[in-house]
Amino acid sequence: MDTVIEVKELKRTYVTRRGFLKKEKRVVQAVDGISFEVRRGEIFGLLGQNGAGKTTTIKMLTTLLAPTAGTCKVLGCDTFGQEKQIRKRINFIFGGEMGVYRRLSARDNLRYFSNLYLIPRKERDVRIEKILKLVDLADRADDLAETYSKGMIQRLQIARGLINDPEILFMDEPTVGLDPLGARMLRDIIRRLKEQGKTVLLTTHNLAEVEELCDRLIIINKGKVVARGTPAEIKGCAQSLEDAYVKLIEGVSA
Ligand SMILES: Nc1ncnc2c1ncn2[C@@H]1O[C@H](COP(=O)(O)OP(=O)(O)O)[C@@H](O)[C@H]1O
Numbered sequence: 001m002d003t004v005i006e007v008k009e010l011k012r013t014y015v016t017r018r019g020f021l022k023k024e025k026r027v028v029q030a031v032d033g034i035s036f037e038v039r040r041g042e043i044f045g046l047l048g049q050n051g052a053g054k055t056t057t058i059k060m061l062t063t064l065l066a067p068t069a070g071t072c073k074v075l076g077c078d079t080f081g082q083e084k085q086i087r088k089r090i091n092f093i094f095g096g097e098m099g100v101y102r103r104l105s106a107r108d109n110l111r112y113f114s115n116l117y118l119i120p121r122k123e124r125d126v127r128i129e130k131i132l133k134l135v136d137l138a139d140r141a142d143d144l145a146e147t148y149s150k151g152m153i154q155r156l157q158i159a160r161g162l163i164n165d166p167e168i169l170f171m172d173e174p175t176v177g178l179d180p181l182g183a184r185m186l187r188d189i190i191r192r193l194k195e196q197g198k199t200v201l202l203t204t205h206n207l208a209e210v211e212e213l214c215d216r217l218i219i220i221n222k223g224k225v226v227a228r229g230t231p232a233e234i235k236g237c238a239q240s241l242e243d244a245y246v247k248l249i250e251g252v253s254a
């Protein structure tokens with residue numbers, strides 16, 4: 001099996017200063033020695049409470065943030081030092097982030113972003129058509145994004161994330177703030193990506209989402225892995241995944 005993400009003893013500390021003359025130093029161990037591997041073609045979940053360290057982890061994986069310690073490899077390359085090799089083969093979507101131009105249509109947004117990746121014009125239009133269909137925006141592709149619902153904007157973000165035909169798509173809380181139907185459409189799209197052979201790593205604090213989508217996941221709490229496996233393995237003999245989750249988190253906090 002082809003391993004596409006390899007994380008070993010990864011750590012990230014934030015040092016912030018506050019108070020009078022910023023003399024008060026605060027050190028946050030946001031990610032505290034986590035290890036996991038993701039195989040090609042999987043939907044892999046990072047599940048955890050707010051502040052657990054999910055976004056920090058995803059930022060290191062996508063080459064946006066340097067680790068404090070440990071190793072973090074994506075597609076065989078180091079995310080810190082070999083980021084150029086990685087960036088053209090991955091893409092990421094941060095939930096809630098407004099990464100699209102509202103005064104442009106979906107199609108024009110995608111044309112703009114494909115220019116950034118220097119995709120030849122002929123290939124570009126074919127690719128955009130395909131992506132618009134995949135994210136269910138084909139029939140509204142020429143309307144301005146400012147007329148779209150939140151769910152449509154989020155689908156357009158995914159479309160943008162697919163423009164360089166990435167092998168791995170990272171999604172930070174992709175369904176946050178969406179209504180049930182919007183969230184369901186997004187989950188359908190994530191499944192379609194898997195069918196196309198893409199690897200998806202997503203973060204969430206939604207247990208139903210994990211149960212429905214993820215092949216495997218880790219649960220992180222206060223920067224540490226507290227459980228790993230398939231949703232069924234983590235559920236174990238608990239009544240539900242939620243019960244198992246609550247026990248894990250409370251067990252750690254107690
Ligand atoms: N830029 C930053 N500076 C200082 N502390 C940060 C910064 N980003 C995140 N943190 C802290 O690191 C911890 C983990 O945050 P984060 O990775 O955003 O968690 P999650 O995405 O799981 O909610 C939290 O305690 C948060 O307050």
Ligand SMILES: [Mg+2]
Pocket residue numbers: 054055056172
């Ligand atoms: Mg986060």
